Ligand SMILES: Nc1ncnc2c1ncn2[C@@H]1O[C@H](COP(=O)(O)OP(=O)(O)OP(=O)(O)O)[C@@H](O)[C@H]1O
């Protein structure tokens with residue numbers, strides 16, 4: 298039901314605006330002009346076949362990859378723009394870091410820091426990047442751990458955790474930097490099926506708190522129930538982008554239909 | 562036994578020289594090796610190539626030759642030519658040589674860290690320098706402890722090469738007594754000294770490895 302309220306609030310400045318993104322790796326063009334606008338509190342699910350460019354799109358948004366053409370704005374601030382002559386320009390490095398600071402990302406393979414305990418994983422960036430003092434960040438980190446149900450794992454090393462627990466720590470770690478937008482790249486794909494539930498539950502709670510989220514996922518149930526809009530990508534293009542229940546009830550494009558029939 | 566006690570003072574003095582060379586070399590060549598490794602992984606191709614050439618030169622020629630060159634030939638090299646006393650000359654040679662080996666160890670260690678660690682750090686806002694200092698290098702240390710341990714044990718024995726500069730290290734002290742007294746027992750005592758130093762090092766590295774074993778990867 299929350300998803301309905303999400304849809305109903307159109308934001309004046311979008312949280313994130315990507316226009317006509319083009320990305321090539323050598324000779325292959327992976328993004329062929331992808332655009333997306335995300336409003337505050339929206340949950341966007343990105344679905345599509347393997348190799349369609351979903352991960353690449355997310356990685357371009359948070360500057361893990363650079364685009365060759367297009368424009369990205371985060372909360373009204375320009376990260377990269379392309380002029381009419383096709384000249385693509387990123388802002389200065391310091392500005393890139395500030396702008397991308399509004400976003401957090403959760404990876405398929407967690408990317409936790411193995412040499413740090415769970416708590417240390419959470420406080421590392423607030424201390425190193427924001428220069429906060431340990432005693433100021435620990436209570437908040439502990440609260441986040443409690444929120445994802447891992448208060449008792451505070452002093453454990455990541456290698457001692459199950460996949461589902463690792464991913465919840467990764468989510469808490471991203472939240473510790475207080476991002477406005479969270480990107481997820483297949484957060485449950487590396488997990489045993491019985492462990493996906495706990496991660497999806499955490500993500501659902503975030504959606505209920507109106508966190509703006511962009512989630513690449515193969516979990517169709519999650520996309521249908523939690524996402525306000527679903528983007529279907531194929532071949533480096535957005536084929537269809539519509540409110541979740543519409544897209545699942547009546548996919549317009551034959552390729553969307555074929556993909557959904559395969560998934561369900 | 563009395564004889565052994567008798568020859569101990571000069572041997573201990575020699576051990577002092579050996580340990581000085583060892584400690585100073587280690588303290589300088591490890592950071593220099595790390596700097597070289599980072600340059601070796603630089604984005605700037607000529608920098609990579611220059612460091613690659615340096616490492617090739619240092620690992621491709623005998624340490625003894627390098628030491629002789631720095632002591633005897635360097636004074637006659639135009640522009641950079643300086644005449645160094647024996648101890649500094651030995652230190653310079655050891656540091657330049659061992660830095661090359663440590664550079665390769667660091668480089669392999671840094672490259673063994675998965676890309677996901679860099680990406681995880683980057684999306685949290687860490688700069689490259691912060692990522693290296695806080696995330697990558699602490700993990701590198703754990704991975705390179707075994708080869709560093711090896712290299713360090715080799716160094717304690719390599720210090721004996723300074724005999725070519727006529728410095729009174731442990732081995733030379735022993736040899737002096739052997740020639741004076743016509744007995745080989747000083748060699749046995751010297752060997753025992755090297756073994757003790759190696760044992761201490763081995764124990765030290767084992768301790769470090771245990772410390773780093775608190776986390777698995
Ligand atoms: N660093 C890279 N270098 C070269 N090619 C790449 C690179 N990253 C991705 N690609 C290619 O880009 C295409 C799109 O990859 P991407 O990972 O974005 O797809 P995806 O939609 O996330 O697929 P999946 O569902 O399998 O994760 C693929 O053909 C992939 O091989």
Ligand SMILES: [Mg+2]
Nearest residue numbers: 351352353483
């Ligand atoms: Mg992917």
